[in-house]
Each structure stands twice: as structure tokens, then as C-alpha cells.
Amino acid sequence: MGMKGNGSNHECSRERVKGEEEAAAELLLCREPIRIMSKGEVDYVHARGGFSFDSCRRNEMLLNKGLKPSSFLKTGTTIVGLIFQDGVILGADTRATEGPIVADKNCEKIHYMAPNIYCCGAGTAADTEAVTDTISSHLKLHRYHTARESRVVTALTLLKSHLFRYQGHVSAALVLGGVDVTGPHLHTIYPHGSTDSLPFATMGSGSLAAMAVFESKYHEGLSRDEGVKLVCEAICSGIFNDLGSGSNVDICVITKGQKEYLRNHLLPNPRTYISSKGYSFSKKT
Amino acid sequence: MGDSQYSFSLTTFSPSGKLVQIEHALTAVGSGQTSLGIKAANGVVIATEKKLPSILVDETSVQKIQILTPNIGVVYSGMGPDSRVLVRKSRKQAEQYQRLYKETIPVTQLVRETAAVMQEFTQSGGVRPFGVSLLVAGFDDKGPQLYQVDPSGSYFSWKASAMGKNVSNAKAFLEKRYTDDMELDDAVHTAILTLKEGVLTPAEIEDYLQEVE
Numbered sequence: 358m359g360m361k362g363n364g365s366n367h368e369c370s371r372e373r374v375k376g377e378e379e380a381a382a383e384l385l386l387c388r389e390p391i392r393i394m395s396k397g398e399v400d401y402v403h404a405r406g407g408f409s410f411d412s413c414r415r416n417e418m419l420l421n422k423g424l425k426p427s428s429f430l431k432t433g434t435t436i437v438g439l440i441f442q443d444g445v446i447l448g449a450d451t452r453a454t455e456g457p458i459v460a461d462k463n464c465e466k467i468h469y470m471a472p473n474i475y476c477c478g479a480g481t482a483a484d485t486e487a488v489t490d491t492i493s494s495h496l497k498l499h500r501y502h503t504a505r506e507s508r509v510v511t512a513l514t515l516l517k518s519h520l521f522r523y524q525g526h527v528s529a530a531l532v533l534g535g536v537d538v539t540g541p542h543l544h545t546i547y548p549h550g551s552t553d554s555l556p557f558a559t560m561g562s563g564s565l566a567a568m569a570v571f572e573s574k575y576h577e578g579l580s581r582d583e584g585v586k587l588v589c590e591a592i593c594s595g596i597f598n599d600l601g602s603g604s605n606v607d608i609c610v611i612t613k614g615q616k617e618y619l620r621n622h623l624l625p626n627p628r629t630y631i632s633s634k635g636y637s638f639s640k641k642t
Numbered sequence: 643m644g645d646s647q648y649s650f651s652l653t654t655f656s657p658s659g660k661l662v663q664i665e666h667a668l669t670a671v672g673s674g675q676t677s678l679g680i681k682a683a684n685g686v687v688i689a690t691e692k693k694l695p696s697i698l699v700d701e702t703s704v705q706k707i708q709i710l711t712p713n714i715g716v717v718y719s720g721m722g723p724d725s726r727v728l729v730r731k732s733r734k735q736a737e738q739y740q741r742l743y744k745e746t747i748p749v750t751q752l753v754r755e756t757a758a759v760m761q762e763f764t765q766s767g768g769v770r771p772f773g774v775s776l777l778v779a780g781f782d783d784k785g786p787q788l789y790q791v792d793p794s795g796s797y798f799s800w801k802a803s804a805m806g807k808n809v810s811n812a813k814a815f816l817e818k819r820y821t822d823d824m825e826l827d828d829a830v831h832t833a834i835l836t837l838k839e840g841v842l843t844p845a846e847i848e849d850y851l852q853e854v855e
Contacts, residue, residue: 494737501709501733 413526433601435563436466436477437591438532439575440556441584444541444612445534448588449477450563450596451621452603459603465620467609471496471507473616474535475609476516479561480528480548488529492516509535509542513552521550530560536611563595563602570594581610589623596625652764652771663771664764667720667793670773671805674719677706678804678812678836679777679788680820682829686779686786688717689833711736714749714780719806720793721773728772732756749780753789753797761795775805804836812836 436449453461468476468489474496478485492515496507513533520527531546545558557575559567570591579587585608595602606623609616652663677690690706707717708729716732718725735755739747756776763769771793778789790805791797802820804812815836824832 490741494741498733498737502730 433563433599434466434479434561435559435567435592435595435599435602436479436532436561437559437564437567437571437588437595438477438534438543438545438557439571439579439584439588440534440541440543441579441581442577443581444536444610445543446581446584446588447475447477447532447534447609447611448592449607450592450602451605451607452596452601453482454601462604463621465607467607467618469493470512470533471500471535473537473611473614474507474509474512474533475611475616475618476512476534477532477560479530479532484527484529485531488516488519488527489531492519506537507535508537508539509533509544510539513542513544513546516546517550517552520546520548525549532558532560534609534611536613541611559591559595561595561602563592563599566594566598567591581612585610585619585622593623593625652769653767661764661794664794667771667773668775671720671775671793672807672809674721674774674806675706676804676806676808676812676837677717677719677777678802678816678833679717679779679790679800680802680816680824680829680833681779681786681788681800682824682826683822684786685781685826685829686788687826687829687833688715688777688779688788689830689837690717690719691837710752710778711747711780713746713782714752714778716776716778718774718776720775724772725774725776728756728759728774728776731759746782748782748784749778749787749789750784752780753778753791757791757795757797760791760793764794777803777805808839811839815839 433452433454434450436447438445438447447467449466451461451463451466452459453464464482466477466479466485468478468485470476470489470493476489478489492512495515496512499511500507512535516531516533520529525548528548529546530548532543533546534541534543536542543555543558545553545555545560556577557571559565559571568591570587574587574590588608589606592602592606596604596606604626605621606625608619608622610619611617652661656662675691675693677688679686679688688707692701692704692706694701694704706722707715708725709715710729710732714736716725716729718728732752732755736747736752739745739751739755756778760772764771773793775793776791778791780787788800788803789797790800790803801822802816804816816832819832819835
């Protein structure tokens with residue numbers, strides 16, 4: 358696993374994914390650019406105040422007074438990616454959790470960024486959706502202006518700049534993969550904005566289980582079928598060994614000029630308990 | 643008339659009730675390259691002549707017809723740089739609409755927003771109106787549509803229209819040849835003929851028509 362930079366940073370971000378989010382005590386009043394969703398403006402404009410961290414202070418005060426924070430929908434997750442001989446394969450499980458409850462048994466964690474770039478997201482579901490949507494829009498406008506296919510490094514830089522600007526408050530840990538003119542690329546992006554470039558990567562609460570599979574079985578020059586099989590194994594390892602991951606396996610295979618989005622490629626957890634006759638309960642039970 | 647005294651400031655009406663700057667902008671459009679659009683039964687065609695100032699200009703670098711969304715395109719008459727700004731803004735607006743409503747922007751909406759931008763520049767201080775008229779062609783669930791947007795910000799829906807030089811000739815030609823149930827191929831053919839009107843003599847056009855038909 359690429360352990361560039363401070364090891365403790367990595368620990369920090371994994372905590373964020375697995376457990377409760379610590380209240381951020383920093384008060385950053387920064388003049389940062391935000392996009393104005395109205396007519397007229399072409400480029401980013403500096404808004405007064407930027408992202409307001411005032412609520413963070415209030416939240417911390419409330420926590421100290423004993424208020425339990427509202428839980429949000431997280432994707433305690435297993436997401437993986439690997440580079441094979443013709444391109445990139447991304448895989449994800451499909452369980453979304455809200456604390457100990459499974460909120461969505463079949464959610465989509467592989468997000469579209471560009472026709473040749475897809476991104477798996479772990480962390481707070483709303484954050485991953487919003488950030489991938491925003492950057493996907495950005496890339497589309499960029500494609501119109503330049504009349505060229507989007508590059509993976511462009512998506513990478515846009516995502517990491519966005520996440521860094523929000524100082525880790527946007528809780529999105531991403532595995533970004535795609536094939537462009539310079540070849541196949543696979544990157545991981547942590548919520549604070551640091552990135553790694555790897556031949557195989559895993560993120561989310563099930564990342565250790567999945568990484569164990571990759572570390573023992575990955576080799577260069579995998580064929581498409583071998584690659585898909587390996588990714589399925591890794592995700593299944595996460596599904597069966599991690600509580601935060603479960604349900605089905607989604608796969609996305611990206612090669613030069615083509616992509617295959619295999620939604621629910623594997624269903625290792627089918628419902629088997631529905632009685633076709635229905636249930637009858639006698640009165641007063 | 644005292645109009646000339648009011649012709650420099652955009653934000654001042656002249657006594658005759660006109661904004662003279664906008665009239666001047668329309669003149670700028672009228673001296674631009676001819677562009678036209680024709681709405682057919684199953685599509686829209688927009689066309690323009692790509693007249694380059696010299697044979698040394700790399701023609702692949704000049705793109706007069708631009709795409710705004712996968713189903714809406716635009717051509718202009720007038721100042722090229724002004725049209726680039728509008729194209730950029732329109733693309734962004736289309737994308738924002740899509741992000742907000744998860745629906746591809748209808749042609750009328752995009753035209754309305756573009757026209758609103760053009761109107762803004764006729765009522766703000768320190769700016770001048772855009773020196774372009776746009777022909778926006780699109781196909782959405784309401785079928786094929788063709789709109790013309792002027793520097794004043796007004797927009798019209800046309801069955802067939804032309805802008806720029808030789809407008810009267812081109813429009814007369816279009817009036818003669820336009821039919822409601824035209825197919826897209828016919829429309830393309832007519833568009834090319836209309837453009838050639840301004841370039842070739844009537845005798846040459848006859849020859850061409852005989853050749854083709």
C-alpha cells in the first residue's frame with residue numbers, strides 16, 4: 358500500500374470512515390472561492406466568508422453539554438480498484454449503513470465522472486455523491502471547451518483541491534480510476550485531500566480484508582476475466598468479514614474507448630426467507 | 643433628431659424611445675458573415691460560411707458552429723469573441739440546470755437564460771451590448787426548434803431565418819423554398835443553396851441546380 362507522507366494522517370482518515378466523526382474544533386474563517394449558482398458568473402468568485410465553520414463551534418458546545426449528534430448515512434464500505442493489462446477495474450459492495458442499521462441494501466457506490474473515468478466513494482454518502490457530481494459537471498464543461506477526452510489526473514486534481522479546501526469536513530474517501538490518452542490510471546483520495554497513485558487500491562471499513570486478498574493474489578498483466586474474478590474475491594472478502602459492508606458486488610471495467618458497468622455482477626446474499634404462502638397469525642398473538 | 647447626442651451611453655434612452663447602442667450593435671451584426679437556420683420536420687440545420695481572411699489561416703482552428711449540449715447547437719453573426727463569451731456562459735447554465743433538476747435543459751429554457759444574459763449587458767453600467775446575434779438550434783421532447791437571439795435580449799422562434807450580410811436576399815430565397823414538411827436532407831440542401839446565393843451569380847446557381855437536380 359502506498360504509504361506516502363505521514364502515516365498518522367492515514368490512520369486519521371480511516372477512523373473517519375469506520376467510526377463516529379470527531380467534532381472539528383478549528384475555526385477557519387477563510388476567504389475561499391465558491392461557485393455561485395446563478396446567471397452570469399463564468400469563473401469562481403470570492404464570496405465573503407466562504408465556508409462558515411461557525412456551526413462546528415456550536416456543535417462542539419452542544420456535545421460538551423451532552424447532546425447526541427444526529428447520525429448520518431455512511432457507507433461503511435469496501436471499495437477496490439486494480440489495473441489490469443487493458444485498463445482499470447473498479448469494484449464496490451452495495452450496503453449503506455446508518456449507525457448499526459442497514460439503510461440501503463443495494464446502493465450504487467461507483468459514480469460516473471466522465472465516459473472514461475469512474476469513481477468509487479466511501480464515507481458519508483451525501484458527501485461522495487455531491488463531490489463526484491460537482492466534479493463530473495466541471496469535467497463536462499472542460500470537455501466542451503477543450504474538445505478533448507477528460508484525463509484522470511484532471512479529475513484527481515479537481516477532487517483533491519475540493520477536499521483540501523474543506524479541510525476534511527467533506528468526508529469522502531475515493532478510489533478514482535480511468536483510461537485516457539496517457540494510459541490506465543488508478544488513484545486513491547483521502548478526505549483531507551492527499552492522494553496516492555497505485556496499481557491496486559482499497560478503501561473503506563472493509564479495506565483491510567480486501568487488501569489482504571490483493572496482496573496475496575495480484576500480479577501484473579492480469580487478463581480481464583482474471584481481474585474481474587480477483588476484484589469479486591476482494592469485495593466478497595469485505596462483504597463477509599466486515600460488518601459495514603454487505604449485499605452485492607458492483608463492478609466497472611474501463612478499457613481504452615470502452616466501459617462496462619456491471620451493476621450487481623454478483624449476488625452472494627440473496628433473500629431466501631420469503632414464504633410464498635404468506636404468514637398467518639391467529640388473533641390475539 | 644437629437645438621437646446622436648444619446649448614442650454614446652447605453653443606459654440612456656434617446657428622445658425617440660430607442661437605445662441607440664443596441665441599434666449600433668444590430669448594425670455590427672448586419673455586417674457580419676451570413677448565417678442561417680432551417681427547421682425541418684425531423685430536425686434543424688444551421689449553417690454559415692467560413693470565410694477566412696487569408697489562405698494562410700489554419701481553417702481547422704476556426705469553429706463557428708459550437709455545441710452547447712449534446713442536443714443544442716449555436717451559430718452566430720457578428721463579433722466572434724463576443725459569441726465565445728456567450729457560448730461559455732450558456733454551456734455553464736445548461737450544466738447547472740442539469741445538476742439542479744436532473745433533466746436535460748429544454749431549448750426554450752436555454753434560450754431564455756442566454757437572452758437574459760444579453761439583456762443584462764444592456765442595462766448595466768460600464769458595459770456594452772454583445773455584438774452578435776445567435777441562432778440556437780435544438781431538438782428536445784417538443785421536437786426540433788430554432789431560435790434567434792438579438793443583442794437587445796429579445797428572442798424569436800423561427801421556421802427559417804438568416805442573419806448577417808445579404809439578409810434580405812437570403813430570407814427571400816428561404817421564403818420561396820421553405821415548406822413545412824421538409825426533410826432534414828432537403829433542409830441541408832436548401833441551406834447550402836441559400837448561402838451560395840450571396841456568393842454566386844444567378845447564372846451559376848442555375849447551373850448548380852441543374853447539376854444537382
